[in-house]
Amino acid sequence: MSKNHLELINLRKVFGGVVAVDDLNLSVRRGTITSIIGPNGAGKTTIFNLITGYLKPSGGIIKYDGRAVNGKKPYRVAALGIARTFQNVQIFSDMTVLENVMVGRHLRSHSGLLRSSLLPPFFRKEEKKISCDAEKWLSFVGMAEEAGRSAGSLPLGSQRMLETARALAMEPNLLLFDEPASGLNARETVAMGELISKIKEMGITVVLVEHDMELVMDISDTVSVINFGKHIARGTPAEVQVNPDVITAYLGE
Amino acid sequence: MDSGGGFTDLLQFIFMGLQRGSIYALVAMGFNIIYNATGIINFAQGEFVVLGGLMMVTLTMGFTFSIPFAFLITVLFVMAVGILMERFTINPVKNPTVLRLIIITIAVSIILEGSAMILWGKESHYMRHFSSDETFEILGATILPQTLWIIGILILIVIGFMLFFNFTMTGKCMRACAINRDAARLMGINDRKMVMLSFALSAGIGAVAGIIITPIIQMDFGRGTMLAIKGFGTAVVGGLGNSLGGLVAGILLGVIEALGAGYISSHYMDAIALLILLIVLFIRPSGIFGSSEASKLKEF
Numbered sequence: 317m318s319k320n321h322l323e324l325i326n327l328r329k330v331f332g333g334v335v336a337v338d339d340l341n342l343s344v345r346r347g348t349i350t351s352i353i354g355p356n357g358a359g360k361t362t363i364f365n366l367i368t369g370y371l372k373p374s375g376g377i378i379k380y381d382g383r384a385v386n387g388k389k390p391y392r393v394a395a396l397g398i399a400r401t402f403q404n405v406q407i408f409s410d411m412t413v414l415e416n417v418m419v420g421r422h423l424r425s426h427s428g429l430l431r432s433s434l435l436p437p438f439f440r441k442e443e444k445k446i447s448c449d450a451e452k453w454l455s456f457v458g459m460a461e462e463a464g465r466s467a468g469s470l471p472l473g474s475q476r477m478l479e480t481a482r483a484l485a486m487e488p489n490l491l492l493f494d495e496p497a498s499g500l501n502a503r504e505t506v507a508m509g510e511l512i513s514k515i516k517e518m519g520i521t522v523v524l525v526e527h528d529m530e531l532v533m534d535i536s537d538t539v540s541v542i543n544f545g546k547h548i549a550r551g552t553p554a555e556v557q558v559n560p561d562v563i564t565a566y567l568g569e
Numbered sequence: 570m571d572s573g574g575g576f577t578d579l580l581q582f583i584f585m586g587l588q589r590g591s592i593y594a595l596v597a598m599g600f601n602i603i604y605n606a607t608g609i610i611n612f613a614q615g616e617f618v619v620l621g622g623l624m625m626v627t628l629t630m631g632f633t634f635s636i637p638f639a640f641l642i643t644v645l646f647v648m649a650v651g652i653l654m655e656r657f658t659i660n661p662v663k664n665p666t667v668l669r670l671i672i673i674t675i676a677v678s679i680i681l682e683g684s685a686m687i688l689w690g691k692e693s694h695y696m697r698h699f700s701s702d703e704t705f706e707i708l709g710a711t712i713l714p715q716t717l718w719i720i721g722i723l724i725l726i727v728i729g730f731m732l733f734f735n736f737t738m739t740g741k742c743m744r745a746c747a748i749n750r751d752a753a754r755l756m757g758i759n760d761r762k763m764v765m766l767s768f769a770l771s772a773g774i775g776a777v778a779g780i781i782i783t784p785i786i787q788m789d790f791g792r793g794t795m796l797a798i799k800g801f802g803t804a805v806v807g808g809l810g811n812s813l814g815g816l817v818a819g820i821l822l823g824v825i826e827a828l829g830a831g832y833i834s835s836h837y838m839d840a841i842a843l844l845i846l847l848i849v850l851f852i853r854p855s856g857i858f859g860s861s862e863a864s865k866l867k868e869f
Contacts, residue, residue, distance in 0.1 A: 406752035556706035
Protein backbone atom coordinates (compact mmCIF):
# COMPACT_ATOMS: atom_id res chain seq x y z
CA MET A 317 0.00 0.00 0.00
CA SER A 318 1.37 3.32 -1.00
CA LYS A 319 1.41 6.14 1.49
CA ASN A 320 -0.63 8.32 -0.80
CA HIS A 321 -4.21 7.17 -0.97
CA LEU A 322 -5.03 9.48 -3.81
CA GLU A 323 -2.67 11.15 -6.22
CA LEU A 324 -3.42 13.61 -9.01
CA ILE A 325 -0.58 13.89 -11.48
CA ASN A 326 -0.57 16.73 -14.03
CA LEU A 327 -4.36 16.55 -14.03
CA ARG A 328 -5.90 18.76 -16.68
CA LYS A 329 -9.44 19.62 -17.70
CA VAL A 330 -10.34 22.03 -20.48
CA PHE A 331 -13.92 23.13 -21.22
CA GLY A 332 -13.90 24.67 -24.68
CA GLY A 333 -11.21 27.32 -24.29
CA VAL A 334 -11.37 27.52 -20.52
CA VAL A 335 -8.76 25.67 -18.51
CA ALA A 336 -10.60 24.58 -15.36
CA VAL A 337 -7.88 22.34 -13.99
CA ASP A 338 -4.36 23.24 -15.09
CA ASP A 339 -1.72 20.50 -14.73
CA LEU A 340 -2.65 19.99 -11.11
CA ASN A 341 -0.51 17.88 -8.82
CA LEU A 342 -1.98 16.90 -5.51
CA SER A 343 -1.59 14.00 -3.13
CA VAL A 344 -3.71 12.84 -0.25
CA ARG A 345 -2.18 10.78 2.54
CA ARG A 346 -4.06 7.77 3.80
CA GLY A 347 -6.20 8.32 6.89
CA THR A 348 -5.96 12.11 6.90
CA ILE A 349 -8.28 14.99 6.21
CA THR A 350 -7.03 17.02 3.26
CA SER A 351 -8.86 20.22 2.45
CA ILE A 352 -8.85 21.84 -0.95
CA ILE A 353 -9.56 25.55 -0.73
CA GLY A 354 -9.49 28.36 -3.21
CA PRO A 355 -11.54 31.25 -4.51
CA ASN A 356 -14.81 30.62 -6.35
CA GLY A 357 -14.27 29.13 -9.79
CA ALA A 358 -10.85 27.76 -8.84
CA GLY A 359 -11.89 24.34 -10.18
CA LYS A 360 -12.51 22.53 -6.91
CA THR A 361 -15.77 20.83 -7.81
CA THR A 362 -14.34 19.96 -11.24
CA ILE A 363 -11.58 18.03 -9.45
CA PHE A 364 -14.21 15.96 -7.61
CA ASN A 365 -16.09 15.37 -10.85
CA LEU A 366 -12.88 14.13 -12.46
CA ILE A 367 -12.02 11.80 -9.57
CA THR A 368 -15.50 10.26 -9.46
CA GLY A 369 -15.70 9.72 -13.21
CA TYR A 370 -18.41 12.26 -14.06
CA LEU A 371 -15.91 14.07 -16.24
CA LYS A 372 -13.09 12.64 -18.30
CA PRO A 373 -9.76 14.41 -17.79
CA SER A 374 -8.23 16.18 -20.78
CA GLY A 375 -4.86 15.01 -19.55
CA GLY A 376 -2.97 13.64 -16.59
CA ILE A 377 -3.44 10.71 -14.25
CA ILE A 378 -5.64 10.04 -11.23
CA LYS A 379 -4.09 7.38 -9.04
CA TYR A 380 -6.12 5.67 -6.32
CA ASP A 381 -4.27 3.15 -4.17
CA GLY A 382 -1.42 3.43 -6.64
CA ARG A 383 -3.60 2.45 -9.62
CA ALA A 384 -4.75 4.77 -12.41
CA VAL A 385 -8.51 5.18 -12.30
CA ASN A 386 -9.09 7.96 -14.80
CA GLY A 387 -11.76 7.42 -17.40
CA LYS A 388 -13.63 4.83 -15.33
CA LYS A 389 -17.41 5.11 -15.18
CA PRO A 390 -18.88 6.59 -11.97
CA TYR A 391 -20.39 3.31 -10.82
CA ARG A 392 -17.03 1.58 -11.22
CA VAL A 393 -15.27 4.32 -9.26
CA ALA A 394 -17.86 3.88 -6.52
CA ALA A 395 -17.15 0.15 -6.47
CA LEU A 396 -13.47 0.92 -5.81
CA GLY A 397 -14.46 2.50 -2.51
CA ILE A 398 -14.70 6.18 -3.39
CA ALA A 399 -17.80 8.00 -2.14
CA ARG A 400 -18.74 11.67 -2.33
CA THR A 401 -21.30 14.20 -1.25
CA PHE A 402 -22.49 17.11 -3.36
CA GLN A 403 -22.48 20.85 -2.85
CA ASN A 404 -26.16 20.85 -3.81
CA VAL A 405 -27.35 17.80 -1.91
CA GLN A 406 -28.27 14.94 -4.22
CA ILE A 407 -30.62 12.71 -2.32
CA PHE A 408 -33.42 10.49 -3.58
CA SER A 409 -36.12 12.95 -2.57
CA ASP A 410 -39.15 10.74 -3.26
CA MET A 411 -37.81 7.91 -1.15
CA THR A 412 -37.76 7.56 2.62
CA VAL A 413 -34.67 8.44 4.62
CA LEU A 414 -34.05 4.76 5.35
CA GLU A 415 -34.45 3.80 1.69
CA ASN A 416 -31.87 6.41 0.73
CA VAL A 417 -29.31 4.79 2.98
CA MET A 418 -30.35 1.31 1.84
CA VAL A 419 -29.54 2.25 -1.74
CA GLY A 420 -26.11 3.22 -0.40
CA ARG A 421 -25.72 -0.43 0.67
CA HIS A 422 -26.22 -1.52 -2.94
CA LEU A 423 -22.57 -2.44 -3.45
CA ARG A 424 -22.40 -4.31 -0.16
CA SER A 425 -25.49 -6.39 -0.80
CA HIS A 426 -24.86 -9.79 -2.27
CA SER A 427 -28.21 -10.40 -3.83
CA GLY A 428 -27.79 -10.31 -7.57
CA LEU A 429 -30.27 -8.79 -9.95
CA LEU A 430 -32.21 -12.00 -10.52
CA ARG A 431 -32.13 -13.28 -6.99
CA SER A 432 -33.28 -10.02 -5.48
CA SER A 433 -36.09 -9.51 -7.95
CA LEU A 434 -37.51 -13.00 -8.35
CA LEU A 435 -37.55 -14.38 -4.83
CA PRO A 436 -40.46 -13.21 -2.72
CA PRO A 437 -39.25 -10.40 -0.48
CA PHE A 438 -40.45 -11.95 2.76
CA PHE A 439 -38.18 -14.94 2.20
CA ARG A 440 -35.04 -12.94 1.99
CA LYS A 441 -32.88 -12.24 4.98
CA GLU A 442 -30.58 -10.09 2.87
CA GLU A 443 -33.16 -7.34 2.57
CA LYS A 444 -33.59 -7.31 6.33
CA LYS A 445 -29.85 -7.15 6.86
CA ILE A 446 -29.49 -4.22 4.47
CA SER A 447 -32.24 -2.39 6.30
CA CYS A 448 -30.53 -3.05 9.68
CA ASP A 449 -27.18 -1.83 8.36
CA ALA A 450 -28.85 1.27 6.98
CA GLU A 451 -30.43 1.98 10.37
CA LYS A 452 -27.01 1.69 11.97
CA TRP A 453 -25.60 4.38 9.69
CA LEU A 454 -28.60 6.60 10.31
CA SER A 455 -28.00 6.36 14.05
CA PHE A 456 -24.35 7.15 13.45
CA VAL A 457 -25.26 10.56 12.05
CA GLY A 458 -28.01 10.98 14.65
CA MET A 459 -30.98 10.55 12.35
CA ALA A 460 -32.47 7.28 13.55
CA GLU A 461 -35.80 8.90 14.35
CA GLU A 462 -36.28 10.27 10.85
CA ALA A 463 -35.96 6.85 9.15
CA GLY A 464 -39.54 6.76 7.90
CA ARG A 465 -39.75 10.35 6.69
CA SER A 466 -39.67 11.34 3.07
CA ALA A 467 -36.14 12.52 2.35
CA GLY A 468 -37.33 15.50 0.34
CA SER A 469 -39.23 16.89 3.33
CA LEU A 470 -36.12 17.20 5.53
CA PRO A 471 -34.49 20.57 6.21
CA LEU A 472 -31.20 21.15 4.40
CA GLY A 473 -29.04 20.39 7.43
CA SER A 474 -30.64 16.97 7.82
CA GLN A 475 -30.40 16.32 4.09
CA ARG A 476 -26.65 16.88 4.30
CA MET A 477 -26.42 14.46 7.24
CA LEU A 478 -28.50 11.95 5.26
CA GLU A 479 -26.22 12.28 2.25
CA THR A 480 -23.26 11.62 4.55
CA ALA A 481 -24.96 8.58 6.08
CA ARG A 482 -25.69 7.24 2.61
CA ALA A 483 -22.04 7.72 1.60
CA LEU A 484 -20.87 5.99 4.79
CA ALA A 485 -23.21 3.09 4.14
CA MET A 486 -21.09 2.34 1.08
CA GLU A 487 -18.21 1.69 3.51
CA PRO A 488 -15.85 3.74 1.40
CA ASN A 489 -12.10 4.06 1.90
CA LEU A 490 -12.06 7.57 0.55
CA LEU A 491 -14.82 10.11 1.08
CA LEU A 492 -14.99 13.38 -0.84
CA PHE A 493 -17.02 16.15 0.80
CA ASP A 494 -18.10 18.97 -1.50
CA GLU A 495 -18.87 22.00 0.68
CA PRO A 496 -20.60 20.06 3.45
CA ALA A 497 -21.18 23.21 5.51
CA SER A 498 -22.76 25.30 2.78
CA GLY A 499 -26.22 26.39 3.82
CA LEU A 500 -25.77 25.14 7.36
CA ASN A 501 -26.11 27.34 10.44
CA ALA A 502 -23.29 27.69 12.97
CA ARG A 503 -24.51 24.89 15.21
CA GLU A 504 -25.02 22.51 12.29
CA THR A 505 -21.57 23.38 10.91
CA VAL A 506 -19.94 22.41 14.21
CA ALA A 507 -21.87 19.13 14.19
CA MET A 508 -20.75 18.46 10.60
CA GLY A 509 -17.13 19.16 11.57
CA GLU A 510 -17.36 16.72 14.46
CA LEU A 511 -18.90 14.11 12.18
CA ILE A 512 -16.10 14.48 9.62
CA SER A 513 -13.46 14.11 12.36
CA LYS A 514 -15.25 10.97 13.57
CA ILE A 515 -15.19 9.61 10.03
CA LYS A 516 -11.43 10.13 9.88
CA GLU A 517 -11.04 8.27 13.17
CA MET A 518 -12.78 5.31 11.54
CA GLY A 519 -9.83 5.13 9.16
CA ILE A 520 -11.53 6.71 6.17
CA THR A 521 -9.45 9.17 4.15
CA VAL A 522 -11.30 12.45 3.73
CA VAL A 523 -10.94 15.12 1.06
CA LEU A 524 -12.83 18.28 1.82
CA VAL A 525 -13.72 21.18 -0.43
CA GLU A 526 -15.04 23.96 1.77
CA HIS A 527 -15.39 27.72 2.02
CA ASP A 528 -15.98 27.84 5.76
CA MET A 529 -12.38 28.58 6.86
CA GLU A 530 -13.05 27.99 10.52
CA LEU A 531 -14.22 24.46 9.74
CA VAL A 532 -11.29 23.85 7.39
CA MET A 533 -8.66 25.08 9.83
CA ASP A 534 -10.27 23.17 12.73
CA ILE A 535 -10.31 19.69 11.27
CA SER A 536 -7.78 19.49 8.41
CA ASP A 537 -4.41 17.78 8.59
CA THR A 538 -3.30 19.25 5.30
CA VAL A 539 -4.64 22.19 3.32
CA SER A 540 -4.07 22.56 -0.41
CA VAL A 541 -4.80 25.91 -2.01
CA ILE A 542 -5.93 26.02 -5.64
CA ASN A 543 -6.32 29.07 -7.83
CA PHE A 544 -7.25 29.07 -11.53
CA GLY A 545 -6.92 25.28 -11.54
CA LYS A 546 -3.33 25.42 -10.27
CA HIS A 547 -1.90 24.31 -6.96
CA ILE A 548 -0.45 27.38 -5.27
CA ALA A 549 0.26 26.26 -1.72
CA ARG A 550 0.15 23.29 0.58
CA GLY A 551 0.78 22.77 4.25
CA THR A 552 -0.76 22.48 7.68
CA PRO A 553 -3.61 24.89 8.39
CA ALA A 554 -1.22 27.13 10.34
CA GLU A 555 1.34 27.26 7.52
CA VAL A 556 -1.22 27.99 4.83
CA GLN A 557 -2.81 30.83 6.76
CA VAL A 558 0.40 32.86 6.68
CA ASN A 559 1.47 31.94 3.14
CA PRO A 560 1.77 35.20 1.12
CA ASP A 561 0.62 33.52 -2.16
CA VAL A 562 -2.57 32.40 -0.45
CA ILE A 563 -3.27 35.82 0.95
CA THR A 564 -2.77 37.31 -2.53
CA ALA A 565 -5.09 34.76 -4.12
CA TYR A 566 -7.83 35.49 -1.64
CA LEU A 567 -7.47 39.23 -1.21
CA GLY A 568 -5.90 40.34 -4.48
CA GLU A 569 -2.65 42.27 -4.84
CA MET B 570 -81.38 -5.63 -23.67
CA ASP B 571 -84.13 -3.57 -22.09
CA SER B 572 -85.07 -6.26 -19.55
CA GLY B 573 -82.71 -5.00 -16.84
CA GLY B 574 -83.25 -1.34 -17.62
CA GLY B 575 -80.80 1.50 -17.18
CA PHE B 576 -78.80 0.03 -14.34
CA THR B 577 -78.02 -3.20 -16.14
CA ASP B 578 -76.84 -1.30 -19.19
CA LEU B 579 -74.66 0.88 -17.03
CA LEU B 580 -73.15 -2.14 -15.30
CA GLN B 581 -72.54 -3.77 -18.66
CA PHE B 582 -70.72 -0.71 -19.94
CA ILE B 583 -68.67 -0.42 -16.77
CA PHE B 584 -67.45 -4.00 -17.07
CA MET B 585 -66.56 -3.40 -20.68
CA GLY B 586 -64.75 -0.21 -19.63
CA LEU B 587 -62.82 -2.03 -16.89
CA GLN B 588 -61.68 -4.59 -19.42
CA ARG B 589 -60.47 -1.98 -21.91
CA GLY B 590 -59.09 0.20 -19.15
CA SER B 591 -57.02 -2.63 -17.70
CA ILE B 592 -55.22 -2.98 -21.02
CA TYR B 593 -54.65 0.79 -21.25
CA ALA B 594 -53.32 0.76 -17.70
CA LEU B 595 -50.89 -2.06 -18.51
CA VAL B 596 -49.63 -0.30 -21.64
CA ALA B 597 -49.28 2.94 -19.66
CA MET B 598 -47.30 1.12 -16.96
CA GLY B 599 -44.95 -0.08 -19.66
CA PHE B 600 -44.51 3.47 -20.93
CA ASN B 601 -43.90 4.78 -17.41
CA ILE B 602 -41.24 2.24 -16.48
CA ILE B 603 -39.08 3.13 -19.47
CA TYR B 604 -39.90 6.82 -19.12
CA ASN B 605 -38.70 6.82 -15.51
CA ALA B 606 -35.48 5.03 -16.36
CA THR B 607 -34.57 6.99 -19.49
CA GLY B 608 -36.82 10.03 -19.92
CA ILE B 609 -38.01 8.73 -23.29
CA ILE B 610 -41.32 7.45 -24.63
CA ASN B 611 -40.89 4.02 -26.14
CA PHE B 612 -43.18 3.95 -29.16
CA ALA B 613 -42.52 0.25 -29.63
CA GLN B 614 -44.59 -0.40 -26.50
CA GLY B 615 -47.66 -1.26 -28.60
CA GLU B 616 -45.61 -3.80 -30.55
CA PHE B 617 -44.69 -5.59 -27.32
CA VAL B 618 -48.43 -6.07 -26.78
CA VAL B 619 -48.93 -7.36 -30.32
CA LEU B 620 -45.95 -9.73 -30.08
CA GLY B 621 -47.27 -11.03 -26.76
CA GLY B 622 -50.68 -11.73 -28.28
CA LEU B 623 -49.39 -13.33 -31.47
CA MET B 624 -46.76 -15.46 -29.75
CA MET B 625 -49.40 -16.70 -27.34
CA VAL B 626 -51.66 -17.61 -30.27
CA THR B 627 -48.88 -19.64 -31.87
CA LEU B 628 -47.97 -21.44 -28.67
CA THR B 629 -51.51 -22.28 -27.57
CA MET B 630 -53.27 -22.82 -30.88
CA GLY B 631 -50.29 -24.02 -32.97
CA PHE B 632 -48.20 -25.95 -30.47
CA THR B 633 -51.16 -26.60 -28.17
CA PHE B 634 -49.15 -25.76 -25.07
CA SER B 635 -51.08 -25.32 -21.85
CA ILE B 636 -52.06 -21.72 -21.13
CA PRO B 637 -49.84 -21.19 -18.05
CA PHE B 638 -46.79 -22.64 -19.81
CA ALA B 639 -47.40 -20.66 -23.00
CA PHE B 640 -47.99 -17.53 -20.87
CA LEU B 641 -44.57 -17.90 -19.27
CA ILE B 642 -42.73 -18.64 -22.52
CA THR B 643 -44.44 -15.71 -24.26
CA VAL B 644 -43.56 -13.24 -21.52
CA LEU B 645 -39.92 -14.41 -21.51
CA PHE B 646 -39.79 -14.19 -25.32
CA VAL B 647 -41.09 -10.63 -25.44
CA MET B 648 -38.80 -9.64 -22.54
CA ALA B 649 -35.91 -10.96 -24.62
CA VAL B 650 -37.11 -8.81 -27.53
CA GLY B 651 -37.16 -5.80 -25.17
CA ILE B 652 -33.63 -6.55 -23.96
CA LEU B 653 -32.33 -6.99 -27.51
CA MET B 654 -33.99 -3.73 -28.51
CA GLU B 655 -32.21 -1.90 -25.68
CA ARG B 656 -28.85 -3.58 -26.26
CA PHE B 657 -28.74 -3.04 -30.03
CA THR B 658 -30.65 0.18 -30.62
CA ILE B 659 -30.65 2.26 -27.43
CA ASN B 660 -27.45 1.33 -25.60
CA PRO B 661 -24.98 1.88 -28.48
CA VAL B 662 -26.16 5.45 -29.18
CA LYS B 663 -23.09 7.60 -28.61
CA ASN B 664 -24.79 10.88 -27.85
CA PRO B 665 -28.23 9.96 -26.58
CA THR B 666 -30.65 12.87 -26.67
CA VAL B 667 -34.30 12.31 -25.85
CA LEU B 668 -35.43 13.12 -29.39
CA ARG B 669 -32.91 10.78 -31.00
CA LEU B 670 -33.89 7.90 -28.76
CA ILE B 671 -37.61 8.46 -29.36
CA ILE B 672 -37.08 8.35 -33.12
CA ILE B 673 -35.15 5.11 -32.67
CA THR B 674 -38.11 3.61 -30.79
CA ILE B 675 -40.40 4.61 -33.67
CA ALA B 676 -38.04 2.85 -36.08
CA VAL B 677 -37.99 -0.25 -33.90
CA SER B 678 -41.77 -0.16 -33.73
CA ILE B 679 -41.99 -0.16 -37.54
CA ILE B 680 -39.48 -3.01 -37.78
CA LEU B 681 -41.33 -5.09 -35.20
CA GLU B 682 -44.67 -4.43 -36.88
CA GLY B 683 -43.26 -5.48 -40.25
CA SER B 684 -41.65 -8.60 -38.79
CA ALA B 685 -44.93 -9.54 -37.14
CA MET B 686 -46.71 -9.15 -40.47
CA ILE B 687 -44.22 -11.43 -42.21
CA LEU B 688 -44.28 -14.05 -39.46
CA TRP B 689 -47.98 -14.10 -38.62
CA GLY B 690 -49.57 -12.71 -41.78
CA LYS B 691 -52.14 -9.96 -42.06
CA GLU B 692 -55.14 -11.81 -40.73
CA SER B 693 -56.57 -11.61 -37.22
CA HIS B 694 -55.73 -14.53 -34.99
CA TYR B 695 -58.19 -16.26 -32.77
CA MET B 696 -57.16 -17.64 -29.42
CA ARG B 697 -59.17 -19.69 -26.96
CA HIS B 698 -60.26 -18.08 -23.71
CA PHE B 699 -58.32 -18.87 -20.52
CA SER B 700 -61.31 -20.65 -19.04
CA SER B 701 -64.81 -21.03 -20.45
CA ASP B 702 -66.08 -18.61 -23.08
CA GLU B 703 -69.63 -19.00 -21.75
CA THR B 704 -70.92 -15.72 -20.41
CA PHE B 705 -72.55 -15.48 -17.00
CA GLU B 706 -74.65 -12.81 -15.42
CA ILE B 707 -73.93 -10.40 -12.59
CA LEU B 708 -76.99 -8.32 -11.69
CA GLY B 709 -78.27 -8.73 -15.21
CA ALA B 710 -75.05 -7.76 -16.97
CA THR B 711 -73.47 -10.47 -19.11
CA ILE B 712 -69.81 -11.00 -18.37
CA LEU B 713 -67.16 -13.13 -20.04
CA PRO B 714 -64.89 -15.04 -17.66
CA GLN B 715 -61.98 -13.63 -19.66
CA THR B 716 -62.94 -10.14 -18.44
CA LEU B 717 -62.40 -11.29 -14.87
CA TRP B 718 -59.07 -12.84 -15.87
CA ILE B 719 -58.02 -9.49 -17.33
CA ILE B 720 -59.01 -7.50 -14.25
CA GLY B 721 -57.50 -10.11 -11.91
CA ILE B 722 -54.19 -10.25 -13.74
CA LEU B 723 -53.99 -6.44 -13.78
CA ILE B 724 -54.45 -6.43 -10.00
CA LEU B 725 -51.75 -9.11 -9.56
CA ILE B 726 -49.32 -7.18 -11.75
CA VAL B 727 -49.93 -3.94 -9.88
CA ILE B 728 -49.34 -5.67 -6.53
CA GLY B 729 -46.28 -7.46 -7.91
CA PHE B 730 -44.73 -4.24 -9.15
CA MET B 731 -45.53 -2.43 -5.93
CA LEU B 732 -43.67 -5.14 -4.00
CA PHE B 733 -40.81 -5.11 -6.50
CA PHE B 734 -40.26 -1.35 -6.45
CA ASN B 735 -40.68 -0.93 -2.70
CA PHE B 736 -39.34 -4.09 -1.13
CA THR B 737 -36.46 -5.34 -3.26
CA MET B 738 -33.02 -3.82 -3.57
CA THR B 739 -33.18 -3.94 -7.37
CA GLY B 740 -36.51 -2.14 -7.32
CA LYS B 741 -35.16 0.48 -4.94
CA CYS B 742 -32.10 0.97 -7.12
CA MET B 743 -34.33 1.45 -10.18
CA ARG B 744 -36.34 4.08 -8.31
CA ALA B 745 -33.16 5.75 -7.11
CA CYS B 746 -31.90 5.85 -10.67
CA ALA B 747 -35.16 7.41 -11.86
CA ILE B 748 -35.12 10.08 -9.13
CA ASN B 749 -31.48 11.07 -9.34
CA ARG B 750 -29.30 9.28 -11.82
CA ASP B 751 -26.06 11.01 -10.83
CA ALA B 752 -26.43 10.13 -7.18
CA ALA B 753 -27.44 6.59 -8.08
CA ARG B 754 -24.31 6.06 -10.15
CA LEU B 755 -22.32 7.32 -7.21
CA MET B 756 -23.80 4.50 -5.13
CA GLY B 757 -22.25 2.08 -7.60
CA ILE B 758 -25.50 1.48 -9.48
CA ASN B 759 -24.90 0.65 -13.13
CA ASP B 760 -27.49 2.95 -14.70
CA ARG B 761 -27.21 1.29 -18.12
CA LYS B 762 -28.13 -2.02 -16.57
CA MET B 763 -31.18 -0.38 -14.99
CA VAL B 764 -32.20 0.93 -18.41
CA MET B 765 -31.92 -2.59 -19.82
CA LEU B 766 -33.98 -3.92 -16.94
CA SER B 767 -36.63 -1.28 -17.56
CA PHE B 768 -36.95 -2.42 -21.18
CA ALA B 769 -37.24 -6.03 -20.03
CA LEU B 770 -39.97 -5.17 -17.52
CA SER B 771 -41.88 -2.97 -19.96
CA ALA B 772 -41.76 -5.63 -22.62
CA GLY B 773 -42.94 -8.20 -20.09
CA ILE B 774 -45.90 -6.05 -19.08
CA GLY B 775 -46.71 -5.41 -22.74
CA ALA B 776 -46.65 -9.14 -23.40
CA VAL B 777 -49.05 -9.78 -20.52
CA ALA B 778 -51.46 -7.16 -21.89
CA GLY B 779 -51.33 -8.81 -25.31
CA ILE B 780 -51.82 -12.29 -23.91
CA ILE B 781 -54.88 -11.50 -21.84
CA ILE B 782 -56.67 -9.33 -24.42
CA THR B 783 -56.15 -11.56 -27.47
CA PRO B 784 -59.01 -14.00 -26.72
CA ILE B 785 -61.37 -11.02 -26.81
CA ILE B 786 -60.10 -8.75 -29.58
CA GLN B 787 -58.35 -11.27 -31.88
CA MET B 788 -54.82 -10.01 -32.41
CA ASP B 789 -53.37 -8.85 -35.71
CA PHE B 790 -50.00 -7.34 -36.54
CA GLY B 791 -51.27 -3.76 -36.97
CA ARG B 792 -52.87 -3.21 -33.58
CA GLY B 793 -49.74 -1.84 -31.95
CA THR B 794 -50.10 1.75 -33.06
CA MET B 795 -53.59 2.29 -31.67
CA LEU B 796 -52.65 0.50 -28.44
CA ALA B 797 -49.58 2.69 -28.12
CA ILE B 798 -51.59 5.87 -28.72
CA LYS B 799 -54.21 4.92 -26.16
CA GLY B 800 -51.61 3.76 -23.66
CA PHE B 801 -49.56 6.89 -24.20
CA GLY B 802 -52.67 9.02 -23.72
CA THR B 803 -53.35 7.13 -20.52
CA ALA B 804 -49.83 7.70 -19.26
CA VAL B 805 -50.05 11.42 -20.06
CA VAL B 806 -53.47 11.82 -18.45
CA GLY B 807 -52.19 10.03 -15.34
CA GLY B 808 -49.03 12.14 -15.28
CA LEU B 809 -46.02 10.71 -17.12
CA GLY B 810 -43.96 8.52 -14.87
CA ASN B 811 -46.69 8.20 -12.26
CA SER B 812 -47.62 4.51 -12.04
CA LEU B 813 -50.64 4.96 -9.81
CA GLY B 814 -51.83 7.83 -12.02
CA GLY B 815 -51.51 5.62 -15.08
CA LEU B 816 -53.54 2.90 -13.43
CA VAL B 817 -56.39 5.22 -12.42
CA ALA B 818 -56.31 7.05 -15.76
CA GLY B 819 -56.41 3.76 -17.65
CA ILE B 820 -59.49 2.52 -15.82
CA LEU B 821 -61.12 5.96 -16.12
CA LEU B 822 -60.40 6.23 -19.83
CA GLY B 823 -61.66 2.71 -20.49
CA VAL B 824 -64.90 3.32 -18.59
CA ILE B 825 -65.55 6.71 -20.20
CA GLU B 826 -64.90 5.21 -23.63
CA ALA B 827 -67.30 2.36 -22.95
CA LEU B 828 -69.96 4.73 -21.63
CA GLY B 829 -69.51 6.96 -24.68
CA ALA B 830 -69.74 3.98 -26.99
CA GLY B 831 -72.83 2.73 -25.18
CA TYR B 832 -74.76 5.96 -24.77
CA ILE B 833 -73.57 8.01 -27.75
CA SER B 834 -72.18 5.86 -30.54
CA SER B 835 -69.52 3.18 -30.79
CA HIS B 836 -68.15 5.00 -33.83
CA TYR B 837 -66.81 7.68 -31.54
CA MET B 838 -65.06 5.28 -29.17
CA ASP B 839 -61.48 6.13 -30.19
CA ALA B 840 -62.31 9.81 -30.65
CA ILE B 841 -63.58 10.05 -27.08
CA ALA B 842 -60.29 8.82 -25.63
CA LEU B 843 -58.29 11.25 -27.72
CA LEU B 844 -60.67 14.09 -26.86
CA ILE B 845 -60.11 13.42 -23.16
CA LEU B 846 -56.38 13.45 -23.78
CA LEU B 847 -56.63 16.84 -25.49
CA ILE B 848 -58.81 18.32 -22.76
CA VAL B 849 -56.42 17.16 -20.04
CA LEU B 850 -53.46 18.55 -21.95
CA PHE B 851 -55.20 21.92 -22.30
CA ILE B 852 -56.26 22.18 -18.67
CA ARG B 853 -53.55 20.29 -16.82
CA PRO B 854 -50.54 19.57 -19.05
CA SER B 855 -48.84 17.71 -16.22
CA GLY B 856 -51.68 15.15 -16.12
CA ILE B 857 -54.34 14.64 -13.50
CA PHE B 858 -51.97 13.10 -10.98
CA GLY B 859 -48.66 14.56 -12.09
CA SER B 860 -47.20 17.46 -10.19
CA SER B 861 -46.59 20.55 -12.28
CA GLU B 862 -43.25 20.90 -10.56
CA ALA B 863 -42.15 17.51 -11.83
CA SER B 864 -43.33 18.24 -15.35
CA LYS B 865 -41.16 21.33 -15.48
CA LEU B 866 -38.14 19.13 -15.05
CA LYS B 867 -39.06 17.02 -18.04
CA GLU B 868 -36.78 17.23 -20.98
CA PHE B 869 -39.43 17.82 -23.60
